[in-house]
Amino acid sequence: MALIVGCANKQANTFIFTADLPPGFAYEAAVYYVPAPGETCTVETRYNKAPVFNREWRKAYNPDSEIVIRRTRMGCPLVISRIELEINSAYGKDWSDISQDSANVVIRDELEAQYKGTFSEAGESTFYGQCQWLFRTSGKPRILRKILDCKKTNPQGELGRGRPFAAYTLDQLPGKTVKMNIKLAPEEEPYFTGKWVKFKNGYKRCMGKSFEDQHAFCYGNFRDFSTFQMPDGRICSIYPGCIE
Template identity: 30%
Template sequence: MNKPIIHVLWLPLLGLPLLGLSLSACSSLAPLTGERFTLEGELPADFALKAQAHYDVANNCNGRSQARSFESDFQSTPQQYRFNIPVSYRDGLCEMRLGRVGLFIHGRYGDKDWQRTYDNGGLTLVETLPLGAPSFEADGTLTKQAECTWLFQLSKAHSRQGQISKLLSCKGAGAYLVADELPGKTVRLNFRENPEEEPSYDRRWIKTDAGWRPCQGTESSDRCQNPPAFKTFQMNGQECTVYPNCTE
């Protein structure tokens, strides 16, 4: 508890000091403790995760919304991540309450800077769960599985035109959480890498027994024509006809 602050006031008519006490409220200045939850899970090799927690002012304090970041970097082998995220905390006289957690799922498929990409997910705090949304188990855990799929395409960037580039699409990378139930709980969000890659656009590639073949487009469209005509592409310094095997 903060010590009382003693103010000395002068009464000009009497020329005497008047002592007054200004007691600060202990409950309004005391830091909140123990209000955290754990976000943990598994990441595939060459994946990284950033969780960005967004906080809003919960009292009449003249403060601003804030954000705190929690990160797990790339590793060449599968890894476990674990973030202890505050549900609330004090910033001076302001009581900050968690509003949502944004997730940035990063993946890399090569050693060059442009061979990295990401997809988004998130934890949404609500007063009541939407119909069908899972709730915490009796042991205080909520477990979900997210699946990330690589979407391949032919790059149109001038410096690497005709080479394979990829996007990342992660399904199930999030959850609804009841805000009042969150302190002390554990959200276990595991990420799985889909072994089957897919084209980033429909009707740009045709799947054969040997692999995916890119279509030769026309002046007005990049889509496969009927009958299709195929083209070659560059991958790892080689000229290829099918993906991912390169040659038939």
């Protein structure tokens, strides 16, 4: 009986990080450790490398990552300090047809109440964000490229300033689950203003001085438009529908 009680009282040294993301999205997480509070030891980076979860997210992706809270390297007790997150998605099949933005979780020994995340009775804490696709053209063929732009939100989806973010204290985490909940904005928008014109059925790319004009601002010319090339090779005149 004493053995069973002892095991039950032993505090967990891990927590689960997970994410609720739009279809086709994945996160990559790098976990960083620092000497535990009160410790004077240091550890060279080569002996304290950050574990990375979902590094090969395009090949294999697991939304649930079990993260260690405390560990020892070279005799130095370490504690988790932060999780640097990349929110990734692919918009085409080529290896370069991807974009990402960042999010962060920080962990401290102490935090003021207004900055500290809270957990439900079930042991889960959720922080929120929204990502939006922004589009532009690149190069002489005017190939369409897409950029992911992510912002933090409150639970109701209202946009805040900065990237998705959460903060916790060390004693909050054992045995708990931290979830990142990201929604996708319903509409895509141009990455640069003054280069596209919006119509009822989509956006048209301003021609600029000529097709070779890499900047191609409209400058009030809302009659002359150019074609552009989709990542899959299609030649289009309007985005996102391609053909008017």
